[in-house]
Amino acid sequence: MGEVKREQLRLLWQLEEIDDDLQAIRNKLASLDDGSNLKQRVDVLRVELERLRRELREMRREMEDKELEARGIEDRRRSMENRIYGGFVTNPKELEAMEKEAEMLRRTQDRLEERVLELMYAIEDKNVQIREIEAQLKKEEREYEGVRQAYEKEYKELSERIVFLEGKREELLPRIEPYLLERYQEIRAREGGGIAKVEKGVCSGCGFSVSQRLLSRLREEETLIYCENCGRILFWEE
Numbered sequence: 334m335g336e337v338k339r340e341q342l343r344l345l346w347q348l349e350e351i352d353d354d355l356q357a358i359r360n361k362l363a364s365l366d367d368g369s370n371l372k373q374r375v376d377v378l379r380v381e382l383e384r385l386r387r388e389l390r391e392m393r394r395e396m397e398d399k400e401l402e403a404r405g406i407e408d409r410r411r412s413m414e415n416r417i418y419g420g421f422v423t424n425p426k427e428l429e430a431m432e433k434e435a436e437m438l439r440r441t442q443d444r445l446e447e448r449v450l451e452l453m454y455a456i457e458d459k460n461v462q463i464r465e466i467e468a469q470l471k472k473e474e475r476e477y478e479g480v481r482q483a484y485e486k487e488y489k490e491l492s493e494r495i496v497f498l499e500g501k502r503e504e505l506l507p508r509i510e511p512y513l514l515e516r517y518q519e520i521r522a523r524e525g526g527g528i529a530k531v532e533k534g535v536c537s538g539c540g541f542s543v544s545q546r547l548l549s550r551l552r553e554e555e556t557l558i559y560c561e562n563c564g565r566i567l568f569w570e571e
């Protein structure tokens with residue numbers, strides 16, 4: 334194998350190593366977890382928490398209203414009863430009407446107080462629910478922060494590595510004959526690799542044995558020799 338060809342193939346081999354590294358890094362970059370799944374869960378929990386807190390505020394407001402209303406009804410009922418039992422009203426029909434009115438007020442008061450009690454229990458439940466969601470949210474937010482930090486660190490490292498390798502690649506390209514580069518790129522696009530070393534008579538690209546005939550041509554000729562199986566340019570070092 335002539336010195337010119339050997340040197341060119343050596344450079345091409347370096348290029349392939351760089352291209353393999355770049356590809357592996359880009360694949361890794363694409364598969365990094367950027368935390369968007371966790372973020373989505375955090376957002377859902379935040380919306381849920383907001384909804385529960387709004388419901389709690391509404392329940393508290395209703396409870397205050399109902400308590401106030403119940404106190405008002407109670408006052409009216411008490412003054413009605415004072416009038417009934419105070420002996421000021423003597424007309425039986427009027428008395429009867431007032432007793433009916435007092436009875437109605439009592440029923441209304443009872444209903445309001447029942448509702449207040451119901452709301453008290455519901456508020457208690459709602460508070461428990463809110464504390465659970467708050468704890469879960471805090472946990473998932475921490476988890477998200479962790480994933481995000483790891484992602485940003487790794488993203489930065491891989492990006493820096495890409496810049497470094499691309500710089501090396503740019504230095505290498507002008508030193509390789511254009512026709513060789515073109516062949517390499519064609520084969521690499523098709524096979525996932527453009528050049529292979531012959532080691533112990535085997536193509537490092539596909540693992541197939543290289544025939545004796547090709548081996549001797551590889552040693553002697555200046556032309557490019559391709560693997561008969563995978564088509565990669567063969568490179569052989571003594």
Ligand SMILES: [Zn+2]
Pocket residue numbers: 529536537538539540541560561562563564565
């Ligand atoms: Zn091969």
